[in-house]
Amino acid sequence: MEQNIKNIRNFCIIAHIDHGKSTLADRLIEKTGTLSSRELTEQVLDSMDIERERGITIKLTPTRMFYEYNGEEYTLNLIDTPGHVDFTYEVSRSLKACEGAILVVDATQGVQAQTLANVYLALEQDLTIVPVINKIDLPSARVEEVKKEIEDIIGLSCEDAPLISAKEGINIDKVLESIVQKIPSPKGDKNKSLKALIFDSYYDNFKGAVSLVRVFDGSVKVGDKIKMMKTNMSYDVTEVGVFCPSPKEISVLETGMVGYICASIKNVSETKVGDTITFSDNPTEKALEGYKDVKPMVYCGVFLVDGSKYNDLKDALEKLKLNDDSLHFTPEVSTALGYGFRCGFLGLLHLEIITERLEREFNLDVITTAPSVSYRVFKTDGSMIEISNPSLLPAVTEIKEIQEPVASVIIYTPPEYVGNIMELCQGKRGEYLDMQYLDKNRVMLKYNIPLNEIVYDFFDGLKSRSRGYASLDYEVNKFEKSDLVKLDILLNGEKCDALSIIVHRDSAYSRGKKLCEKLKQVIPRQLFELPIQACIGGKVIARETVKAMRKDVLAKCYGGDISRKRKLLEKQKEGKKRMRQIGSVEIPSEAFMTILKLDD
Amino acid sequence: MNTLALYFHIPFCNERKCDYCSFISFCNKNDRMDEYVDALIKEIKMRGAKEGKEYKISSIFFGGGTPSVLSDGQMTKIMIAIKQNFRLLPNAEITIEANPESITESKLREYLLVGVNRLSIGVQSLNDKLLAAIGRRHTSKQAKEALSLAKKIGFKNINVDMMIGLPEQTLSDVKKTVKYLIKERVNHVSAYSLILEPGTVLQEKVRVGVIKLPSEDETVEMYNLVLDMLSHAGIKRYEVSNFAMLDYECKHNQNYWRLGEYLAFGVGGHSYMKDTRFANTDDFDKYLQSIENNTLPIVSVEKLSFNERREETIMLALRTREGLNLEEFDNRFGGHFLRDKKKEIEFLSNRGFISLRNGCLKVSENAYYVLNSIILKLV
Numbered sequence: 010m011e012q013n014i015k016n017i018r019n020f021c022i023i024a025h026i027d028h029g030k031s032t033l034a035d036r037l038i039e040k041t042g043t044l045s046s047r048e049l050t051e052q053v054l055d056s057m058d059i060e061r062e063r064g065i066t067i068k069l070t071p072t073r074m075f076y077e078y079n080g081e082e083y084t085l086n087l088i089d090t091p092g093h094v095d096f097t098y099e100v101s102r103s104l105k106a107c108e109g110a111i112l113v114v115d116a117t118q119g120v121q122a123q124t125l126a127n128v129y130l131a132l133e134q135d136l137t138i139v140p141v142i143n144k145i146d147l148p149s150a151r152v153e154e155v156k157k158e159i160e161d162i163i164g165l166s167c168e169d170a171p172l173i174s175a176k177e178g179i180n181i182d183k184v185l186e187s188i189v190q191k192i193p194s195p196k197g198d199k200n201k202s203l204k205a206l207i208f209d210s211y212y213d214n215f216k217g218a219v220s221l222v223r224v225f226d227g228s229v230k231v232g233d234k235i236k237m238m239k240t241n242m243s244y245d246v247t248e249v250g251v252f253c254p255s256p257k258e259i260s261v262l263e264t265g266m267v268g269y270i271c272a273s274i275k276n277v278s279e280t281k282v283g284d285t286i287t288f289s290d291n292p293t294e295k296a297l298e299g300y301k302d303v304k305p306m307v308y309c310g311v312f313l314v315d316g317s318k319y320n321d322l323k324d325a326l327e328k329l330k331l332n333d334d335s336l337h338f339t340p341e342v343s344t345a346l347g348y349g350f351r352c353g354f355l356g357l358l359h360l361e362i363i364t365e366r367l368e369r370e371f372n373l374d375v376i377t378t379a380p381s382v383s384y385r386v387f388k389t390d391g392s393m394i395e396i397s398n399p400s401l402l403p404a405v406t407e408i409k410e411i412q413e414p415v416a417s418v419i420i421y422t423p424p425e426y427v428g429n430i431m432e433l434c435q436g437k438r439g440e441y442l443d444m445q446y447l448d449k450n451r452v453m454l455k456y457n458i459p460l461n462e463i464v465y466d467f468f469d470g471l472k473s474r475s476r477g478y479a480s481l482d483y484e485v486n487k488f489e490k491s492d493l494v495k496l497d498i499l500l501n502g503e504k505c506d507a508l509s510i511i512v513h514r515d516s517a518y519s520r521g522k523k524l525c526e527k528l529k530q531v532i533p534r535q536l537f538e539l540p541i542q543a544c545i546g547g548k549v550i551a552r553e554t555v556k557a558m559r560k561d562v563l564a565k566c567y568g569g570d571i572s573r574k575r576k577l578l579e580k581q582k583e584g585k586k587r588m589r590q591i592g593s594v595e596i597p598s599e600a601f602m603t604i605l606k607l608d609d
Numbered sequence: 610m611n612t613l614a615l616y617f618h619i620p621f622c623n624e625r626k627c628d629y630c631s632f633i634s635f636c637n638k639n640d641r642m643d644e645y646v647d648a649l650i651k652e653i654k655m656r657g658a659k660e661g662k663e664y665k666i667s668s669i670f671f672g673g674g675t676p677s678v679l680s681d682g683q684m685t686k687i688m689i690a691i692k693q694n695f696r697l698l699p700n701a702e703i704t705i706e707a708n709p710e711s712i713t714e715s716k717l718r719e720y721l722l723v724g725v726n727r728l729s730i731g732v733q734s735l736n737d738k739l740l741a742a743i744g745r746r747h748t749s750k751q752a753k754e755a756l757s758l759a760k761k762i763g764f765k766n767i768n769v770d771m772m773i774g775l776p777e778q779t780l781s782d783v784k785k786t787v788k789y790l791i792k793e794r795v796n797h798v799s800a801y802s803l804i805l806e807p808g809t810v811l812q813e814k815v816r817v818g819v820i821k822l823p824s825e826d827e828t829v830e831m832y833n834l835v836l837d838m839l840s841h842a843g844i845k846r847y848e849v850s851n852f853a854m855l856d857y858e859c860k861h862n863q864n865y866w867r868l869g870e871y872l873a874f875g876v877g878g879h880s881y882m883k884d885t886r887f888a889n890t891d892d893f894d895k896y897l898q899s900i901e902n903n904t905l906p907i908v909s910v911e912k913l914s915f916n917e918r919r920e921e922t923i924m925l926a927l928r929t930r931e932g933l934n935l936e937e938f939d940n941r942f943g944g945h946f947l948r949d950k951k952k953e954i955e956f957l958s959n960r961g962f963i964s965l966r967n968g969c970l971k972v973s974e975n976a977y978y979v980l981n982s983i984i985l986k987l988v
Contacts, residue, residue, distance in 0.1 A: 536982050537960060559825040561981035564801040564850045566928060567865050568616055569879035572886050572911065575921050581985055593956055 014265040015194045016081060019223065020139075021088045021103045023131060024113035025121035025480060029143040033113055033175040033184070034072070034089055040181045041074035041085065043253055071106075071221060071267050072254035078189045085188060086267040088208070090127075101130050102282060102300060106208045106223035106267060109137040109192030111184065112165070116142045116150035116172075119158045119450065122421045122480035128163050139187050140165050146174035154450070162447050195225075195265030203227035203235065203286065204293040205262075205270070210280035212331040216248065218274035219256075222286060223267050226293060230261040234289040235272060238296040239281055243289045244272035277331050305337045305353025306414075306485060307360055307380045307464050308397035310507060311367070312349030314374035314587050314598045319348045325371035326350060329363060336363060341398060345507040345591050346376060346601070351398050353383075357464055374587075376601045378507050380464045385412040385488055400506040402495045405546055412488040414460040417442075420471070422479035424452050429474035437462035437470075438513060460485055461493075461511070496521055498528070499542040499549075503592035507601055514545075521551040531600040534558035539594060612698065613664035613882075614864045617649065617687065618875035619676040620893065623711060628744030628814070631806035633877040633891050634674035641893075645875075646683045648900040650690040652874050655905060657694025660872060660882075666695045667869075668702040668861035671725075677707035681715055688723035697724075702860040704729055704768075709755040710747040717762045727859075728759050729768040729799075735786045739775050742820065743803075743811060756793055766857060768797035773835065774828035775803055776820040783831045784838070791842040796857035800835045801850050802828050829978050836974070847930040849977050866925040868918070884918060886911045915942070920988045927984055932971030946970075953986040 024030040038044050074085045090103040104110065110131045114124060131138055140159050145152055156167040171183035197204075204226035213219050229235065233246045248271040250258040262268045274280055283299030313322055326338050337353035354360040360380060367373045383397040387410040396402055418439070422430055424446070434441070434456045443455040458467070463483060471479050496517055498508035508528075512520050521543030528541050532555050543551040566574055588595040622636045638645075669691065671684075684705070691697075704727040705720055712730070720728070734740055735749040759767055769790050773783055790798055803822065805812040814820050823831070836846060844852045848866065851859065864871060873880045876896045878889045887910040890896050899906035913921070919942045926933040935946050947954060947965075954970070957963045962976040962983055972980060 536957075536962065536979055558979050558982055559829050560802075560978040562849055562978050563981065564804055566849070566925065567862060568871055568873060568881070569877070569888070571865065571881070571921060571925065572879070575917065575924060578920065578924060578981075578984065578988060581981075582988060585985065 014197065014199070014263075016083045017086065017195055017265045018083060018109065018188050018192045019086045019088070019107045019195060019265070019267055020109040020111060020188055020192050021090050021100075021107050022111045022113055023090055023100065023104075023124075023127035025115070025118070025123040025127075028113050028115040028118065028121070028124070029175045030113050031089070033111070033141070033143065033173070033181075034087060036175050036178055036181045037085075037087060037185065038072060038074060038254065040178075040185065041076050043072065043074045071252045073251045073267070074253075076185050076189065078186065083189050084266075085185070088267065100127055101134075102208045104131055104134045104136060105206060105297075105300070107134075107136060108195060109139060109188070111188070112138050112140045112159075112163075113143050113175075114140065114155055114159060116144045116152050116155050117147050119151070119155045120162050120421070120447075122419055122482040125163065125421075126419070126482040128165075137192050138165055139184075139191050140167050140170040141184055141187075142167070142170055142172050143175055145172045146177050146179060154448075158448060158451070162451075197224070197226045197264040199226070199228060199264040201226040202291050202293045203229050203233070203288050204297065205229065205286040206297045206299075207280055207282055207284050207286060209282055210277050212277050213271075216271040216273075218271075218277045218280045220270045220272075220274075220280045220286065221267075222262070222270055224262050224264050225297060226264055227288075228261050228263040229270060229286075235270070235286050236289040236292060237279065237281065237284050238287060238292070239284040239299070240279060242279060244274055247271050247273050277334065282334060303335050303355065305335070306356055306382065306460060307354045308351060308383060309354075309360060309380045310341055310343060310346065310349055310378035310398065311338070311352050311364065312343065312346035312376045312378075312507070314376060316347040318373060321371065322350065322367070322373055322375070325367050325373060326352070328371075329366060333363075335359070343378075343400070343507045345505045345589055345596075346378075349376075353397065357468065374598070376507075376598050378601060379510050381511060382414050382460045382464060384414075384493065384511060386410075387412070396511075399495055399509040399511045402511060410490055411493045413491045413493060414485045415457050415487050415489050416460050416463060416483040416485045418454075418456045418458050418463070418481065418483040420454040420456070420479055420481050421447075422452055422454065422475050423450055426475040426479060427452050427454070430454060430471065430479060433467075433470050433474050434458060437465075437467060438515075457487075458483070459489075459491065459513070461513070494545045496524075496550075497544045498524060499540075499544055500528075500532075500591050500594045500596070501537075501539050502542075503594070505591045505596075517545055518550050521545075525551045525553040528600060529553040529555055532594070532596055535594060537593075610665050611663070611870065612667040613660065614668045614670070614861050614869060614871040615666055615691065615695070616861075616871060616873040616878060616880075617669070617671045617676075618873065618878045618889075619671060619673040619679060620645075620876045621673065621678050622675045623678055624746055625744070628810040629803060629806065631809050632674065635893060638893060639678065642678075642680060642683065644897060645893075646679070646686060648897050649687055649874055651900050652905070653687075653690045653694050655900075655903070656872060656874070661695045664695075664870070666691075666697045666701055668864060669697075669704070670861045671705040673706055675708050675711055676705050677711040677716060679716075681719060684716075684719055684725070685723050688725075692724075702727055702766075704859070704861060706731065707755070708747065709752040712755040712758065714758060714762065717759055717764070721763055726764075727766040727768065728764045729770065729797075730755055730759065731770045732756070732786070732790075733770060733772045734775060734778070734782060735789055736778075736782045739778055739782060742776050743772070753789070756795070760793070766797070767795050768799060768859065769795045770799045770801065771835075773800060773802050773831040774823055776815075776822055778823060778831070780827075780831060780834055783834055787835055787838045791838065791844070796844075797851070797853040797859065798835075798839060798844060799851050800832070802832065832978065833975070845930070846974070846977075849928045849980060863929070866929050868922055868925060884913050886913065918942075923988050924984050927970070927972050927980060927987070930971070932966075932969035934969050935965075936968055950987055957983060957986060 022030045071088045076083045076085050088103040088106055090100045159165050159167050171180050173180040205222040205224045207220045207222055209221040211219055231246050236243045248258055249262045250256050251268040285296040287293045330336050335355050338350040341349055341351040364375055364377055367375050381397055383395050386396050387393050388407050389409045437458050439456040439458040445453045447453055492514045493511050494514050494517055496510050496512050498505050525541045525543050538557045539555040541553045542549045587598050620634045621639055622634045625636045626634055703725045705725050706729045708731045732752040737748050771786055839852045844854055846852050847858050870882045876893055877891045880887050887907050889906045890908045896906045938946055961973055963972055
C-alpha cells in the first residue's frame with residue numbers, strides 16, 4: 010500500500026504513573042477499529058502478566074492505527090512508553106521515533122514529578138506536545154485548576170486540550186483529531202538511502218532478533234542487504250512489517266513509517282537500540298544520533314533457595330537479557346548463599362520485576378540480597394575500583410577514599426507534607442537545593458540525595474510521609490566522596506557475607522541495630538544460644554540474642570504415632586533444605602529477604 | 610518363632626472426653642459395647658487364623674478411650690478369645706488402662722483373674738483444680754483410692770500417667786503429685802507434657818484465651834523436677850516420657866521403639882508387620898460393618914521403604930535410654946553411621962547433647978527436650 014507521508018502521525022503518550030496512559034491507548038485502538046472491543050483485553054499493550062497485574066507498562070510496544078479525518082485516511086503510529094522512573098530511558102527511546110507526544114494529566118491529581126520529567130524529555134527531542142486532561146468523569150476532578158497548572162508549570166496552552174475520560178470513552182475522538190491536526194507529519198526523503206533508527210528490539214524464537222524501527226529516509230523490503238552502522242555487520246532482510254498491534258508482514262517499510270525488520274539475526278546484542286540501519290551498498294552518510302548507554306543503578310545478589318539449580322538461573326537470566334539489555338549480571342559466590350549472580354538493574358522496580366519474572370516464568374525460588382549501588386573505591390595504591398557487592402570492599406587500610414553516586418531528586422507534594430518530606434530527606438543525607446510553591450496545591454522540592462539512601466527505603470518513606478500524595482523523579486548526576494563503612498553481620502561469631510551492607514557512618518548504628526532486631530525475629534531458635542552482632546571492622550556496634558531452643562520433643566510416640574511422627578520429621582527435613590547454613594547456624598532463606606524491608 | 614505385640618482399642622468413655630484428648634473415643638455409644646466386643650472377638654479369630662500360628666505373643670495392651678468402662682465380664686470374653694487364637698509367651702505382659710472413676714473392685718479382680726498383670730491408671734495430677742481445668746471427671750481423692758485399691762487387690766505392676774505443663778500448673782503441684790507416687794511405690798510413671806492437639810476443646814480454650822499454658826521454660830523445669838525426684842527414688846527414665854523401677858519397663862511400648870512387630874484390633878488400630886504399617890478404619894459403624902462382612906477393616910497400608918525404616922529406627926531408638934546401637938544399625942542399613950554423620954555427631958556431642966557409650970549413641974538426660982532438633986540433624 011502506497012503511503013502518503015503527509016498522512017502519517019508518529020506519536021507517543023507520556024504521563025505520570027497511574028494517570029491513565031494505558032487506558033487511553035486502549036481506547037484509541039478501539040476507536041480506530043484496530044481491534045474490536047471484544048479482541049481488546051484490558052490494556053492490550055501491556056503484554057506481560059506482571060505489567061497487567063501491576064497496572065504498569067515496562068516494555069514499549071508500537072501499534073499502527075488508521076483514522077479517517079475530513080475524508081482522508083491517516084496512519085497513526087502509537088509508541089507506548091513506560092511510566093515509571095526506573096524506565097525513563099525507555100521513554101526517551103520512544104520519543105526519538107516520534108514527532109509528537111500526548112501528555113496525559115489526571116484531572117484529580119494534576120502535574121506530578123514524572124509528568125514534568127517526561128515533558129522535559131519530549132521537549133529535548135523537539136516534539137509537539139498535546140496536553141489531554143483525563144479522568145474528568147471523577148467527582149474530584151479539578152479540570153480548570155489542572156489546566157492552569159499545566160499552563161503555569163509547564164507553559165503549555167490548554168485552551169483546546171481535549172477533556173476526556175479514557176475509562177468511560179468520553180471525547181476520544183477529540184484526542185484523535187488533535188493528533189492529526191497538531192502533530193506534524195514525518196519529514197524525510199524517500200529517495201535517499203535507507204536510514205532507520207532501532208528504538209527497541211526483542212528476540213523471537215522463529216525470526217531471531219527483531220528490530221523495532223522508525224524509518225527516517227528511504228525504504229526497506231525483503232531481500233535488501235542492510236548494515237548496522239555501529240556494529241558494521243550486514244544482513245539480508247527476511248521480513249518487514251508493522252504492529253497492529255500484533256506483528257503483521259507488509260511488503261515495504263517506507264519513509265516516516267514505524268515497523269519491524271527481521272534479518273535472521275541470532276542475538277539481540279547485534280540489534281543495538283539506538284543504532285542506525287542503512288543499506289550495505291550505498292549507505293547513508295551519517296548515522297542518527299543514538300541513545301546514551303544505560304548503566305545499572307541498583308545491584309543485588311540473586312541466589313537460589315535450591316542451590317543445585319544454578320544453571321537454570323543462568324539460563325533464565327540469559328533469556329531475560331535477550332529482551333532486556335538493561336539487565337546486567339555476573340557470577341558471584343557467597344559463603345552463605347552459594348553460587349549466584351550479582352545483577353544490575355535500572356532501579357528498585359526493575360529489580361522487583363526481574364525477580365518476580367524469575368519466580369513466575371522460570372519457576373525459580375530466588376533469594377536476593379540487600380540492594381546496593383555502585384561505589385568508586387580509590388585505593389591507597391592509586392588504583393580505583395567500582396564495587397557493587399559490599400563483601401568485596403577492600404580492607405579499611407587499603408582505602409583512601411570512597412565515592413558514592415548522588416542523585417538530583419525532584420519531589421512534588423501538596424504543601425501540608427513539606428515538613429515531613431524535608432525531614433525524610435534530611436535523614437537520608439539529602440542536600441537541600443530549592444523549594445518552589447508552584448500553586449496553592451503543589452510544592453516542588455529539589456534535593457541532592459545519595460542513591461544509596463534512595464534504594465534503601467526512600468520510596469516507602471515518601472509514600473507514608475505524604476499519604477501517597479508526593480511524587481518523585483531522580484537522576485544520578487555525580488559521584489561524591491563520602492564517609493562510608495561496611496556493616497557486617499556476625500552470626501554466632503561468623504560473618505555472613507550475604508548480609509553485609511555499605512552504609513554511611515552516621516546511620517551505621519541505627520541500621521545495625523535494626524538489622525539485628527529483624528534477624529532475631531526471623532531466625533528460629535537453635536540448639537544453642539545464638540548471638541547476632543552487627544560490626545564495623547572488628548567493632549561490635551549492636552547485638553541481639555536468639556535464645557536456645559528449650560523444648561520440641563513429642564511426649565508420646567506409640568504404635569499409632571510413629572508413622573505420623575516420621576512424616577512430620579520428613580517434612581521438617583524438607584524444610585531444612587530451604588535453610589542456609591552459616592557455620593553451625595541455620596537460617597531460613599526467607600530471612601535474607603525480610604531484612605530487605607527494614608521499616609522505620 | 611517371632612514375637613508379636615497385640616493392641617486392643619476400646620473406644621468408649623463415660624460422659625465426655627477429656628478436653629485435651631484427640632484419640633478416637635465415643636461417649637455416646639456405651640450401649641453398643643456388647644456389639645463392639647463381639648466384633649473384636651471376631652477380628653481376633655480372623656487374625657488368629659493366620660498370625661496366631663506365625664507368632665508368639667510377648668505383650669498385650671488394652672488402650673482407649675477408657676478400657677475400664679467395659680462392663681463386668683467383657684474383658685473375660687476378650688481374653689478368652691485371645692488365648693484361644695494366639696499363643697502367649699509365659700511371661701507376656703498384659704496391660705489395661707483405667708481411669709480412677711471407672712475402677713471397681715470387681716473389675717480389678719476380673720482383670721487379674723483373666724491374666725492382666727499390669728495396670729495403668731490415669732491420675733494426671735493430684736490437684737483437683739487442674740483436673741477440672743482439663744476436663745477430667747475424677748478427683749484426686751478418687752485417684753488415690755483407685756491406686757490403693759489396685760495394690761490391695763494384688764496388682765504388682767502399676768503405672769501412673771501424669772501430666773505436666775497444664776494450665777495454671779505450678780512446680781509445687783508437680784512436686785506434690787510425684788511425692789505421692791513415690792510414697793505409694795508405684796513401679797512406673799509416664800509423665801507427659803500437655804500437647805494441644807488440633808480440634809480439641811483445650812486447644813480452642815487456649816486459642817480464645819480462656820486459659821493460659823505455662824511457658825516452654827516452665828514446662829522444662831517441671832520435667833526436670835519429675836526427673837530428679839523419680840530418679841532419686843530409683844524410678845529411672847528409660848524413654849522421653851517414661852520412668853520405671855528396674856525390670857518394670859513397659860515391654861509393650863519398648864517393642865514400638867525397637868521397631869518390633871505389633872498387631873492392633875478395633876477402631877483406629879495401627880499395626881506394623883513385615884515392614885508394613887496399616888490401620889483400621891476410624892469409623893465405628895464401618896468397623897462393625899466390615900467385621901460383619903468377614904473383611905478386615907483396614908483402610909490404609911504403607912509399606913516402609915528402606916530409608917523410611919532407617920529414619921524410624923533412628924527416630925525411635927534415640928527416644929530411649931538404650932539409644933541407637935551403631936553396630937546393629939550399620940549391619941542392618943549398611944554404611945558407617947559414625948563416619949557418615951561425623952560432622953553432626955561432633956556438633957551434638959561437643960555441646961553435650963549426645964554421647965557415645967558402649968557402642969550406642971544416646972541422648973543426654975537434659976537434651977531430651979530438644980530431641981526433635983537432634984533427630985533432625987541425624988536422619
